[in-house]
Amino acid sequence: MADSPQSALVALLDELRGRLPAAAILQGPAASIAYGSDNSRLVGEPDLVLLPTRHEEVQAAVAACHRHGVPLTARGRGSNTTGACIAAEGGVVLGLERMQRIIEIRPDDRVAVVEPGVLNGELQAALAPHGFFWAADPTSAPYSSVGGNLACNAGGPRTLKYGSARDNLMALRAVDGQGREFRCGAAVTKNSTGFDLTRLIAGSEGTLAIITEATLRLTPLPEARRGMRALYDSVDGAAAAVARVMAQPVVPSALEFMDDRALDLVRARGLELPKRARGLLLLEADGREAALDDACAALGVAARGSGLVDWQVAGSTAELESLWAARKALSPALRSLAPDKINEDVVVPVSRVPALLRRAQQLADEAGIPIVCFGHAGNGNLHVNLMFDRADPAQARAAERCLHTVFDSVLALGGTLSGEHGIGVAKRPFMARALDPVALDLMRAIKRQFDPAGILNPGKLLP
Amino acid sequence: MADSPQSALVALLDELRGRLPAAAILQGPAASIAYGSDNSRLVGEPDLVLLPTRHEEVQAAVAACHRHGVPLTARGRGSNTTGACIAAEGGVVLGLERMQRIIEIRPDDRVAVVEPGVLNGELQAALAPHGFFWAADPTSAPYSSVGGNLACNAGGPRTLKYGSARDNLMALRAVDGQGREFRCGAAVTKNSTGFDLTRLIAGSEGTLAIITEATLRLTPLPEARRGMRALYDSVDGAAAAVARVMAQPVVPSALEFMDDRALDLVRARGLELPKRARGLLLLEADGREAALDDACAALGVAARGSGLVDWQVAGSTAELESLWAARKALSPALRSLAPDKINEDVVVPVSRVPALLRRAQQLADEAGIPIVCFGHAGNGNLHVNLMFDRADPAQARAAERCLHTVFDSVLALGGTLSGEHGIGVAKRPFMARALDPVALDLMRAIKRQFDPAGILNPGKLLP
Structure with missing residues (x-):
């Protein structure tokens, strides 16, 4: 120019x-x-x-x-x-x-076609009367858009059983960096016809193309759900149970974890929990009503083990809400305690969750910065929260150093930087550490093809 | 050069x-x-x-x-x-x-790491003692390799519930067209860290990179399976039932279809079927033993409808085999009748399966070439077999014309060229018709980045 x-x-x-x-x-x-x-x-x-x-x-x-x-x-x-x-x-x-039109809902094909500005929550509300939902269920669902969910490959608790935004995308209408319109994919659940551009664009954070229409794969709403809560006398006990649950055949529709510091935070907000509880798992099973007793029993068997303090199965919606109260109280507690906290979204193989949690604790002790861990343990996707005060330069420096070590530990454990939040600006400096240099070079080369002038979301994702 | x-x-x-x-x-x-x-x-x-x-x-x-x-x-x-x-x-x-080493099986992480030459069947045998399987289940499983399955994004009957080869791939070690090694993806079930090169390479038929190691996502073996067979007095009746089954929440682990000509072929080989049966569905449910009665009942309700002639649930392995006998007898019958048959692997949205079957029959009548349709109806993935004698030039020409019209019909119904076989040389001439020109241009541009000298599998996939 x-x-x-x-x-x-x-x-x-x-x-x-x-x-x-x-x-x-x-x-x-x-x-x-x-x-x-x-x-x-x-x-x-x-x-x-x-x-x-x-x-x-x-x-x-x-x-x-x-x-x-x-x-x-x-x-x-x-x-x-x-x-x-x-x-x-x-x-x-x-x-x-x-751009918030829901263009089409086709229950027979388990497909919805939407514009990118449709809110996740609005879409779910429109799908429910047809007996379906879209699997991506970020906490932000009421106010985040489908296009944004696709751009960062959003997930949520249900990703464990039903997959992420990318996994539930079939086709796109989009505009590349030269302003060329194209369509890719098809509204079918099986496709071996050329390169999978659809899934390449999902998770590319607007750096390759702008989505103007997305054909989403729908999932039937389960007939029934049931929640369970397991408390353990140590973080290790809870982490070990995660691996046991994931090694048996009944896949829970949610498997959430909270560590001891997270439990202390919600206790401080008045939530009653047994004193011995130092680690928590929330489980959910869904499916046919007739199958739930058996599924919950199987999950209960897997959850049982060294250090189990308490096991509860919700018998009603009210009981379910009371079991999840700890998880719901956590985010506001974290925000109010440390508004500047760093919330990282790392992911490791499930068997490495115990090692990551031990390492996080060690790093917190070394840095003198409290670290609170919780998240989607069934996917090995943990939100690692560094609690510090940005106004204190020494703390800010210590937190920054600590964050680097967290990422290094995650990568050493065979994990990666982000499970559902994406990279954006915040994690871009760590990409060269996380990714293979040749793979990174290929990503940059792909970027140049979609966007030769480099105008699409510069300064993001790729270092 | x-x-x-x-x-x-x-x-x-x-x-x-x-x-x-x-x-x-x-x-x-x-x-x-x-x-x-x-x-x-x-x-x-x-x-x-x-x-x-x-x-x-x-x-x-x-x-x-x-x-x-x-x-x-x-x-x-x-x-x-x-x-x-x-x-x-x-x-x-x-x-x-x-290159047939199974490098690692990690049940806790639901992951296997294999070299590309491992046979699909060998892998399944190695996984079974751990209580897992890999979802891709092509008919060729005993003699096809995992690398080949990944290259063409192979599927099979179980793809309906468990996904294709691409859907069950987490990470790769590979070599690009310049001989550069790279790794992409990670052994985790949730990943929002850069472009998804892993799934881009799956299904690219060796035109982008050579896979030397694949990290596969494993699925727990179901505790039990049960087969069902539904016979209808018309192809239309069977096709309509497919849409009903897929619109309700219980996802079968297989939903296979055979049309009237396919049934006549297996009758001619001595298989006994009720005379009125002109369309067949084979269904399978799997999961916890305790849940199967209920799942089969739900599938039975969906299968019931206009034109149902017979509904059977297999009570034993022997009965299951007898129900599937028609499907097993079909492929040899087709081969012996028309060794040169064209077997196409098209896919349409499930609601369009009835329209596609009616259109195929019409085209067969017009061209004077018998067309036999069967396949993975739950995915809308039909194998359309044009039965002709290549030695007869008039028949060969008519078959070629007919094939073009089949593809046009599939595309007009919102479908695509291949659900699980891929493109190779055979369907390459049809790619420009099936894909958006800009999408095709982007695919070619990606190809040039992975393989600037154009040495990797030239003459395939991209026109």
């Missing part, structure tokens, strides 16, 4: 005014601030915010940004925790929040 | 002699013929056959081919039906059959 950034923007805006309705173009400090940060609290303000309502407007916007060499960052609802949708290099934020 | 093909080969051979053991290098007509065709009966003879036993030898072979500009086609056991592993442009066939 021969243009200066400023003159490129002026030319871009000129062009866009002819192609997008005036209401879709936002300029000025208010818009830049509103669309310049996300749930990571990182900031990168755009020069221009575009809020298209149709595929054609997305295509026009990307094509114009490509021509004028202006960075373009796609954004769902900004609920991500990695800075993936801040405008790290300025330019345009393309908010997809107004 | 300035070298002529012949001098390039001489130079290549010179270089390889220093890097691979003599026993790994095969030359001469016997080797070229043995490794120059596959189950497609297409022929493309290599100049040289390499049978490495270690990753380092694969890497040396690919690097040398890259340097000398010699085509290299990876091969498992040649059981594919699309010509995917013939040496379409001569050069080297790299047979991976001697």
Whole structure:
């Protein structure tokens, strides 16, 4: 681009005014601030915010940004925790929040076709009367969009049994970095027809293409669910039980873990738990009503073992809610205690969960920074929370060092950086450590093919 | 390459002699013929056959081919039906059959790490004592390799419930077209760390990279299975039942279909079936023994409907075998009747299965070529068999025309070319019709990044 950034923007805006309705173009400090940060609290303000309502407007916007060499960052609802949708290099934020049509629900084919701005929670509500759900169930479901869920390959507790966003995606309509429209995949559950571009784009955080329509794979709603809670007298006891549960055939629809510090936090908020409990598992089984007794019994057998203090099966919805109360109380407790905490989203093979938890404890002791671990233990996906005060420079430095060692430990255990949050800006510096250099080189090469001018979400994911 | 093909080969051979053991290098007509065709009966003879036993030898072979500009086609056991592993442009066939170590089985992590030459059936046998299986279950399992299964994203009846080869792959060690080694993915069930190269390589038929080690996701063996058979008085009745079964929550572990012509073929081989039966479904439920009665009852309710002639649930293994006898008798019957038959592996959304079957019948009538349809109906994955005599030029031409129309119909119904066999040479001419031109352009661009000299399996998959 021969243009200066400023003159490129002026030319871009000129062009866009002819192609997008005036209401879709936002300029000025208010818009830049509103669309310049996300749930990571990182900031990168755009020069221009575009809020298209149709595929054609997305295509026009990307094509114009490509021509004028202006960075373009796609954004769902900004609920991500990695800075993936801040405008790290300025330019345009393309908010997809107004593309919220549910185009089609086809129960016979177990398929829904949606625009990217549809909220996960809205989609689930629309699917329920048909007897289906979409498997991705992040905590942010009520306010995060399907497009954002796909961009970072979001998961949640149910991922254990039903797979992540990427696993439940069949086909896409999208726009590449040159503004070219394409479709890939098909609304079928089996496909051996060329390279799997669909799953390549899922999890690419808007760096390869902008999704304008997604064909999602649906799962039948289970007839019934039942929750269980196991308490152990040590973190090790709970971690060992995770491996036992996952080594037997009944796959729980959730297997969540909380360590001793997490339990102390919710105790401090008034939740009553047996004093001896130092590790907690929440399990859920779902399926046919007639099969649940047997499934819960099998999970109970696996959960039993050294250090089990208490085992409860919820007999009613109220009991279920009381069992999950500890998990629900945890996030606010963490936030209020350490608003600047680092919440990492690492994942290790299930058999290495005990080793990771021991290592985290050791690192916390060494650094003098409390670490609270909880998360989707059945997938080996743990949220490792470093509790510190960013205002204290010594603590901030110690936390940063500690974080590096956590990642090194995770990688040494055969794990990886992120299970469901993605990389964005926050984990980008660690990618070269986590990934093979040739694999990284191939990823960069793929990126250049989809986006030769490098305008799509620059400064993210790939180092 | 300035070298002529012949001098390039001489130079290549010179270089390889220093890097691979003599026993790994095969030359001469016997080797070229043995490794120059596959189950497609297409022929493309290599100049040289390499049978490495270690990753380092694969890497040396690919690097040398890259340097000398010699085509290299990876091969498992040649059981594919699309010509995917013939040496379409001569050069080297790299047979991976001697790389057959099962490196690791880790039941706690539900993971196995294998070399590509391990046979699917051998792997299943090794996993069974641990209580696990690998989901890909092609009919060729006893004699097809895991590497080949991954290369064409193989499936089978169980794919319906447990996913295909690609869905059950976690990580790879591989060699790209420049001979560079890389690892991608991780032995975890949740991963949002960069682009998903692992699943991009699965199904790429050896055109992007050579797999030298695969980390597979394992599934617990079900405690029990039960088979069911439903007979209908019309193909339409059976097809409608498929959609009903797939619209309710109990996912069968198999849902196979046979049309009226298929039933006539197995009747002609002496199998007794009620006279009124013109369409058949075989269903299987699996899981906990305690849950099976209920699951089979739910499937029975869904199977019941207009045109049901007979419903049987197998009470014993012997009864199960007798129910599946029709399906087992079919393939040999087809082969003996029309050795040159075209067996296509199309896939449509489940709700479109009835339309596809009606269209196939219409096309058969118009072309005067019998078409027999059967297959994995729960995935909408049908094997459409055009029965003709290749020796009769008029029939051969009519079959070719008919095949084009079958593909057009499948695409018009929102389906795609292949559900589990892949593209290879056989379906390559149809790819431009099946895929979006921009998507195809992106696939070609990706190919150039993995394999800049275009040596990996040239003449396959991408037109």
